[in-house]
Amino acid sequence: MRNALLIASFGAVALAGCGERAKLDVAEGFGPDPRLPAPVKTLIPTVNIAERTGWPAGGMPTAAAGLRVNGFAAGLDHPRWMTMLPNGDILVAESNKPPKPKEAKSGGLKDWFASRVMKSAGAGVPSANRITLLRDADGDGVAELKTPFLTGLYSPFGMALVGSTLYVANANALIAYPYVEGATRIDAQPRKIADLPAGRNHHWTKSLVASADGSRLYVGVGSNSNVAEHGMAEEQERAAILQIDAATGAKRVFASGLRNPVGIDWNPESGALWTSVNERDELGSDLVPDYMTSVRPGGFYGWPWSYYGQNVDARVKPARPDLVARAIKPDYALGPHTASLGLTFSDGARLGPALANGAFIGQHGSWNRKPRSGYKVIFVPFQAGRPAGAPRDILTGFLSSDGKALGRPVGVQIARDGALLVADDVGNVIWRVSLPARPGAAGSAG
Numbered sequence: 001m002r003n004a005l006l007i008a009s010f011g012a013v014a015l016a017g018c019g020e021r022a023k024l025d026v027a028e029g030f031g032p033d034p035r036l037p038a039p040v041k042t043l044i045p046t047v048n049i050a051e052r053t054g055w056p057a058g059g060m061p062t063a064a065a066g067l068r069v070n071g072f073a074a075g076l077d078h079p080r081w082m083t084m085l086p087n088g089d090i091l092v093a094e095s096n097k098p099p100k101p102k103e104a105k106s107g108g109l110k111d112w113f114a115s116r117v118m119k120s121a122g123a124g125v126p127s128a129n130r131i132t133l134l135r136d137a138d139g140d141g142v143a144e145l146k147t148p149f150l151t152g153l154y155s156p157f158g159m160a161l162v163g164s165t166l167y168v169a170n171a172n173a174l175i176a177y178p179y180v181e182g183a184t185r186i187d188a189q190p191r192k193i194a195d196l197p198a199g200r201n202h203h204w205t206k207s208l209v210a211s212a213d214g215s216r217l218y219v220g221v222g223s224n225s226n227v228a229e230h231g232m233a234e235e236q237e238r239a240a241i242l243q244i245d246a247a248t249g250a251k252r253v254f255a256s257g258l259r260n261p262v263g264i265d266w267n268p269e270s271g272a273l274w275t276s277v278n279e280r281d282e283l284g285s286d287l288v289p290d291y292m293t294s295v296r297p298g299g300f301y302g303w304p305w306s307y308y309g310q311n312v313d314a315r316v317k318p319a320r321p322d323l324v325a326r327a328i329k330p331d332y333a334l335g336p337h338t339a340s341l342g343l344t345f346s347d348g349a350r351l352g353p354a355l356a357n358g359a360f361i362g363q364h365g366s367w368n369r370k371p372r373s374g375y376k377v378i379f380v381p382f383q384a385g386r387p388a389g390a391p392r393d394i395l396t397g398f399l400s401s402d403g404k405a406l407g408r409p410v411g412v413q414i415a416r417d418g419a420l421l422v423a424d425d426v427g428n429v430i431w432r433v434s435l436p437a438r439p440g441a442a443g444s445a446g
Contacts, residue, residue, distance in 0.1 A: 019046025021370040022285035026335050029289040030391055034333035036308060040284030048370045050405040055427045059406060062397035063433055066352065069395060072136070072421055072432035073143040077128040079423040079430060081207070081411040083159040087181055088416035089135050091149060091159055092423060092430060094128040097204045098155040098171050129153045131168065133184055134430065139417065141432055147184050150177065158208025160217065162246065169206035169219055172198035174244060193217070194249040197237045200224050203260045205341075209273070210246070212266075217244045218273060222260035226281050227316050228304040239303045241275065241295060257301035257327060263343025263361070263411075267294070270385030276334065276343040276361055279307060285369045290340040292359065292380070292387075293330035302327035332387040337366035338374035342412035342423070346379070350418025351435060358382045360394065360420060362409040375399050377409050377422055377433075395422060395433055 020040055028035040063069040073092075081093040131150040134143035150156070155171035166179040166186070175190035196206055196219060203222025210217050223239040224230060241261055243254040263276035272294040279288040280303070288307040300323065302309065304316045309329030312319070334340040342362025346355055358381040363374035377395035380387050398407045407427030415421050419434040 019044065019048065019368070019370060020285060022336075024286045026338075026371075026373045029286065029335045030333055032332055032387065034289045034308070035286075036288075036311060037284075037286050039287055039314075042284075045282045046285055046368045046370060048372060049367050050365060050372055050375070050399060050403055052408075052426050053400065053404040053406060055406050055429070060397075061395045061407065061424075061431060064392065064394050064396075066435070067394070067433055068436050069431055069433050070141055071429050072141065073134045073146055073430040074428065075146070076132065076428045076430065077130070078125050078425045079132075079410070079428065080205070080425055081157050081159070082413040082421060082423055082430070083161070084413055084416060085161060085179075085181070089133055090143070090413065090415065090421065090430070092132050092134060092411075093156045093159065094130045094132055095153075095156050096125055096127040098127060098198075098201060100200060127155050129155065131156055131159065135184075141417075141419065141434065143430075145184070149184065150186050155204055157205045158219065160208045160210040162210050162214035165246075167193065167208060167210070167217060167246075169196065169208040171201060171204045171206060172196055174206075174208070174217065174219060174249075192249075193246065194244050194251050196242075197221055197224075200230070200234065202226075203238075203278075205260075205262055207262055207264050209264050209266065212271075215246055217246055218242070218254060218264060219244060220258075220261035220264050220275060222262070222278070223303065225304075227313060241273070254297060255295045255299045255301065257299075257303045257323075258295075259303040261295075262341045263292075264295075265344050265359075267382075267385050268345055268347040269357075269382070270294070272385065274343065274345075274359070276340045277301070277330070278339055278341070279336075280304070280313065281337070281368055283307075283313075286336055289333035289336045290338050291330035291333045292340070292343060292361065293328075293332065296328065299328050300326045301330065308333065332380060334361060334363070334378075334391075335373050337369040339364035339366060340374070341410050342377075344412045344414060345382075346414065348414045348416075348418060349420060351420065351433070354381075354392075355379055355394075359387075360412045361391075362412045362422060364408050364410055364425075365398065365405065372399065372403065375405070375408065377412060377420075394420070395431065398424075398426075 077094045133149040135145035158169035174193040207220035224234045240256040244251040260278035261275040365375035375398040378391040381389040407424040411423040422431040
């Protein structure tokens, strides 16, 4: 046992910073037709961890020209996801990966090293298992109330309010609570709507949106592996968006082949469901680009057998050319290994005409690309319900000059006043992006 630990420790040191360097500029991995070079096979995967440090006193990210940023709420515990309530209150899920069940099979040294990588990158903290309420009653752009709203959860992530029912997607189940507008805490016992895939939880987040009439709930569920290396039996109802009947809990796979569909939102122009997807690793620094795409009912998007449409991943055995032939090409690539998690459309935003129609994406940032990618919030313009142009940086500066992670953006949410809120799970802050205050305007909020 001691020798095995020594070997593992040596491997962790040897792997840190190892691997091949990107041949392409990261910008070539964006847009409807990203450049997809040949896969790169290396003896050991590329590992280029941005060590977590957090923000120095007074530190903050940099907003794009014409915008300003301020801290909306600080002192949180790994804030990941947000939703806005009708009165303008913001709920934020303070959450992280749950412990692996004893019955879950170990992936050996690879799983051990992956856990070390995540810890160094800031993702190894225990889950607070809490949803916190933030309230900015005086409208100055800073939440003066920060209070526990729901506690004792199991790695909560997605939230959706339908009428007087608040739905919460835990890592293992979709549950519901009664909600009264203006409440600052819920103490009622939850009602389980449906079980969700759990177990190993290679990807643990469960994002959530409701249909317009509230009768159906859509849950994004990531894969249990990189490319099904543990077998497809562990991938049941995974790498998919599930549709769940709110009244009965009956569920079906709405769309599949989506390795890790985290952000999900309704396009306000077309009414289509869109998702941001984290793609596979270990094909090199230039592959595979994460993407966002409209989601077709019954659509198949390739994972694990192919990527970005019908580009075959030769590592996956047995081959399934019948499924590859059905794989839908995504709408818009978001760069290789950017970890594009957050997705929200700009409906309701008051950030100027250039940002009035499009999608904001929180890019959590790479751990396996040289040079690093992501670590920012971007905006992709839309026209007639479709992406229409190059991305624009909205919030940057999450990496220090020496490559340390000061923060990592995750969820993005439009606030009632039209500002953009960004959850930073390394800085433990919710940032607020707004237009500068007009001279003579009341209050200091932008």
